[in-house]
Amino acid sequence: MMSSTTIDVPAESSNVAKGKAVLVAAPRPGGWKKGIAIVDFVLRLGAVAAALGAATTMATADQTLPFFTQFFQFEASYDSFTTFQFFVITMALVGCYLVLSLPLSIVSIIRPHALGPKLFLIILDTVFLTLATASAASAAAVVYVAHNGNQDSNWLAICNQFGDFCAQTSGAVVSSLVAVVVFVLLIVMSALALGKH
Amino acid sequence: MKSSPAELISEAKSSTQNSKMKRAVSVLDFILRLIAVVATLASAIAMGTTDESLPFFTQFIRFRAEYDDLPTLRLFVVASAFASGYLILSLPLSILHITRSSARRTRVILIILDMVMLTSLTAASSAAAAIVYLAHKGNAKANWFAFCQQYDSFCERISGSLIGSFIAIPLFIMLILFSALVLSKR
Numbered sequence: 001m002m003s004s005t006t007i008d009v010p011a012e013s014s015n016v017a018k019g020k021a022v023l024v025a026a027p028r029p030g031g032w033k034k035g036i037a038i039v040d041f042v043l044r045l046g047a048v049a050a051a052l053g054a055a056t057t058m059a060t061a062d063q064t065l066p067f068f069t070q071f072f073q074f075e076a077s078y079d080s081f082t083t084f085q086f087f088v089i090t091m092a093l094v095g096c097y098l099v100l101s102l103p104l105s106i107v108s109i110i111r112p113h114a115l116g117p118k119l120f121l122i123i124l125d126t127v128f129l130t131l132a133t134a135s136a137a138s139a140a141a142v143v144y145v146a147h148n149g150n151q152d153s154n155w156l157a158i159c160n161q162f163g164d165f166c167a168q169t170s171g172a173v174v175s176s177l178v179a180v181v182v183f184v185l186l187i188v189m190s191a192l193a194l195g196k197h
Numbered sequence: 198m199k200s201s202p203a204e205l206i207s208e209a210k211s212s213t214q215n216s217k218m219k220r221a222v223s224v225l226d227f228i229l230r231l232i233a234v235v236a237t238l239a240s241a242i243a244m245g246t247t248d249e250s251l252p253f254f255t256q257f258i259r260f261r262a263e264y265d266d267l268p269t270l271r272l273f274v275v276a277s278a279f280a281s282g283y284l285i286l287s288l289p290l291s292i293l294h295i296t297r298s299s300a301r302r303t304r305v306i307l308i309i310l311d312m313v314m315l316t317s318l319t320a321a322s323s324a325a326a327a328i329v330y331l332a333h334k335g336n337a338k339a340n341w342f343a344f345c346q347q348y349d350s351f352c353e354r355i356s357g358s359l360i361g362s363f364i365a366i367p368l369f370i371m372l373i374l375f376s377a378l379v380l381s382k383r
Binding site for chain 1: 262266267268269301302304305308309312313315316319320321323324325326327328330331332334336337338339340341342344366370373374377378380381
């Protein structure tokens with residue numbers, strides 16, 4: 001009797017010791033989640049370039065026509081349109097957010113199974129996706145009217161005269177829409193990674 | 198076998214707390230969806246039924262304004278109606294999430310679809326807001342006349358209909374947030 005109880009106790013404690021050794025060993029391999037986190041980081045870098053490029057292209061859009069009348073000179077700059085001012089400020093904000101979210105993305109690569117960074121990123125990404133979409137779409141609406149005009153409200157298509165200005169603003173809008181698409185991809189990936197843990 | 202009875206009991210308690218939290222969040226999700234349906238539907242109808250004719254006319258032209266005249270406002274009506282239809286169709290899925298708190302794949306699908314609708318609704322309503330702003334203020338440099346000065350009730354209608362969609366957009370963000378929160382709990 002006594003020998004059986006003394007045999008039992010050391011076996012249990014060695015099992016516990018083994019369990020503790022397993023717990024402090026190396027973390028589980030990342031697998032596809034690590035791959036997704038790396039793609040997320042690379043896409044974020046691309047989105048930084050797109051957003052900041054959009055902001056700078058719009059901010060430098062300025063064209064003065066070579067002819068003028070006695071009273072004023074024909075000039076168009078992003079300053080003349082409140083929507084474009086909103087666009088520049090918002091795209092700069094979105095670019096800054098993306099730069100600041102790069103460390104969180106790196107944390108997500110190092111620890112693919114941690115949920116905190118992913119949850120934080122998906123929530124902030126959604127908010128800034130909305131902001132980026134709002135500014136891109138409102139600028140796109142103004143660029144559309146500048147290209148096509150509107151007969152019913154008698155708005156002239158200024159692109160016929162200010163060709164360079166029009167080209168630059170259109171390019172800025174396209175670049176910001178690229179950033180929006182990248183945001184959508186980032187959120188889809190974060191949702192997939194959250195859904196399987 | 199390795200964990201003691203006390204640990205098993207505490208795990209069971211936290212899992213019931215978790216499932217209660219998930220259920221509460223799912224109910225809130227359903228309620229917010231209902232509110233968003235009303236908001237987007239009201240937006241689409243308010244913009245879609247705009248029609249104003251000015252009481253004077255010349256020999257050749259009748260001065261009339263409706264949402265069809267501006268392509269951006271047409272896009273807004275379509276996108277609002279689309280968002281409203283999607284929200285109505287996603288109500289059964291939301292009810293499913295209330296009854297089955299452990300459904301993961303459907304929640305992921307719901308997050309992705311919600312985000313796509315959020316993007317399209319935000320884009321359409323921001324574009325419409327930019328046009329409405331131009332209608333109110335005009336633009337001196339581009340020589341775009343602010344037609345709100347003539348078409349009063351048309352202008353009020355198109356400005357007011359934007360409010361509904363700008364209520365629905367934060368609701369969409371919260372829906373995505375809730376789904377992500379529930380997904381991140383074991």
